[in-house]
Amino acid sequence: MAAKDKPGAIEVKNFDTHFVITQPNPLRKMLLRVPDSTLDDPVARAEKALEGLSGEFKTWMAVEADRLSAAHAAVKRDGFNDDTREELFRAAHDIKGDAATFGYPSAAAAADSLCRIIEHAPDLDAVPADLIGHHINAIQAIVRERTKLDTVQVASVLSKQLRGIADEFLIRANRDRPEHLEAVLAPSIVPGE
């Protein structure tokens, strides 16, 4: 174990119901004082590096969209079971997390809506197949047509409409399940989502 990994002297204070444990900050020495005139900005540097990767985003997004299609095909073929449900959720969830970074925010929004359906529908077999199918098709279309200038606004409207329909379904389906209903109605912690 390197010297920096040693936790140092740990102080423990004992209370009736808990202990408070404090150790000297082992990472403190990783903070450096630099002159105020320093021009180097690590965040700007990282943003530029991310921009350098952006040439690959279209390919990556296509891979993610293909995975979603394959997961949906498995659901159509085998119905919902633990494996098909999990893979469809995981594929949609990855798009929800990645797509905005890749420059496809509307695909991320549609994938989020699909994740909510999978997570909160009381019985996935009772979800209209079209509701799931329209989400998949919308994501595919957004990914495929992104390069066309007039599609950005259409994609945004489409994903918002899908979310509205999905929410309406989830609110109705969860009217007797307060915990899920609360989760469906709760605001996202992601600004602007």
Place this chain on the structure above:
Amino acid sequence: MYRIDFNKLRFLICDDNPHMRRILRTLLHSFGAREVYESEDGATALEMYTHYVPDIVITDWSMPIFDGLELAQMIRQPESKGNPYAPIIMLTGHSDKRRVTVARDAGVTEFLAKPISAKGLYQRILNVVANPRPFIKTKTYFGPDRRRNTNNTYIGPERRGSGEMEVMQQPSLLEKARSSI
């Protein structure tokens, strides 16, 4: 002003999505980090955690078999041979408040909702480097103090016992460091 010396920090990232791992690696390297270890599932991450002793863990939540939440719970074992105190940053597509609470109760230090940004990641790393919180051990919890604010008026069921509440101040370099970004 203060900056993080990424050159000396050792990271372990855990995400089953190769694209996200590539993005994380790119961001960390461009911050200046040299030691970045990667795993695509929680079980491998746990092995690497013991082997490489990273300073900071960045993990996804949803992964097959052994997810990021379980990884956090395994790291936060006070009797374990490894270091149970390492900061854990949960980077996830989950974006509802309930999930934040669950992650917090598993001992996660910081929560970062996707989509990822260079600034968001830098700020979380800055938080854990410059402003570590004391650890709390109760019958049911071991992890960073879940109270970020001191609220003496809270009287709910999870109020810690023993009357007086002792807040152990750590010298905070955070504000000074924040001014640098």
